[in-house]
Amino acid sequence: MLHSIQEWTIQHAEQTEDVHWFMDLPELMAFISIVILRGVTRIPSLRDCWSANLGNPQIIGTMPRNRFQDIMQHLRFDDRSTRSDRAKTDKFAAISSVWGSFVTNCITCYNPGLHITVDEQLFPSKTRCCFLQYIASKPDKFGIKFWVACDLKSKYICNVLPYLGKDPNRPSGERLSENVVMRLMEPFLDKGRNVTTDNFFTSLSLAQKLLRRKTTILGTVNKIRREIPQSARYKDRNEFTTQVFSTSAATLTAYAAKRKKTVYILSSMHSVVQTDNTTKRKPNTVTLYNTTKCGVDVMDQMVREYMVRRGTRRWPVAVFYNMIDMAALNAHVLYQACTGTQERLPGGACKRVG
Incomplete structure (x- = not known):
C-alpha cells in the first residue's frame, strides 16, 4: 500500500514539477507520522507546527516544513494517466486501489468477537465530489459517508465501505440496507456471530x-x-x-x-x-x-479525539485522512491484543432506546 502511494506520488511530481523529484519509503512514513502528530498535538496552523514557540520538537526534527508541503502537494494514490478510464466504472478510482489494500488488511489482521455492530460514519468534508452527503442530524452536516462494521468489545474496524451513490452492481430488487450488511459481514459469516443494526x-x-x-x-x-x-x-x-x-x-x-x-x-x-x-x-x-448497538458510535468518537483531518480541496486526501484515523485505532487495538496492555482511548457512551 505504501509502495503504491510512493510510486504515484513520485509519478505526479515528475510530470508536474521535476523529473528528478524523489521520495523514499522512510520519508513517506515520516510524512504520515507528522500527519498523525498534528492530530495529537492539535495545532491548527501548519506554520505553527514548525514555529519556535508553538512547534512540536518531534515534528521539527522529522522533516522541514517546505518538504512536508511539497509531499502534500504531490500526494497521489493512483495512476493519473488511467484514472479517467477507471472512473467510468469506479467513482472511487482516485484511491480505490490503496483503499482496497487497507480494507483487506483490516479484515485479515483481526478475528472479531461474537458481536459486530453495523452503522454509518460521516467523515466531515466539503470537498467537491459526486458522492458528498448532507445529513442534517449529524454534527458535521457535510461529508463522505462510510458503512462500517465494528467489533463491539474492542471497537476494531472489521470492514468498511464507502457510499458512492447508486450502485449499478446491486441486484435489482435488493434493498440498499440489506446489500450493505451482507457485504460488510461476508468475511465473518458462518461463524455463529450476531450483528446489531439500527x-x-x-x-x-x-x-x-x-x-x-x-x-x-x-x-x-x-x-x-x-x-x-x-x-x-x-x-x-x-x-x-x-x-x-x-x-x-x-x-x-x-x-x-x-x-x-x-x-x-x-x-x-x-x-x-x-x-x-x-x-x-x-x-x-x-x-x-x-x-x-454502540460499537460504531463509540469508534467514531474515539477516532475524532485525535482526528488528523485538515482542510483540503481533494477528496482522495480527505479519504486518506479517514484511513489514517481508522488505521491508528486498529493499530492500537492490535497492540493491546498482542501485548496484553489495557489502555483506554477517549470515547463516550451512546444514547439508549427504551
Missing part, C-alpha cells in the same frame, strides 16, 4: 438471509416497515408494557418505553423474550440491544 438496516428478509449463513441479527425496526403487524402499530400503549410477535426466523418485541413511544426490536437470536424485575420491566431484547 432501523435503517433491520428487516425480516435480512434476518432470514443472515440465518442461512449462521448469523443472527438484533436491531430496531422502523415502525413503517411491513414487518410490523397491524396489531402492533397502535400508539396509546400502557407505559412499560411489552408485546411479542414471533415467526420461525425471528422475534419482534414491541416495548412501550413511554405511553406514546413504542420501540420495535427484531431479533433472530431470541426465541423467548423475558422482562426484568425493575420498574421499567425492560425485555431482554431491548437490554441486549442497548449493550451491543
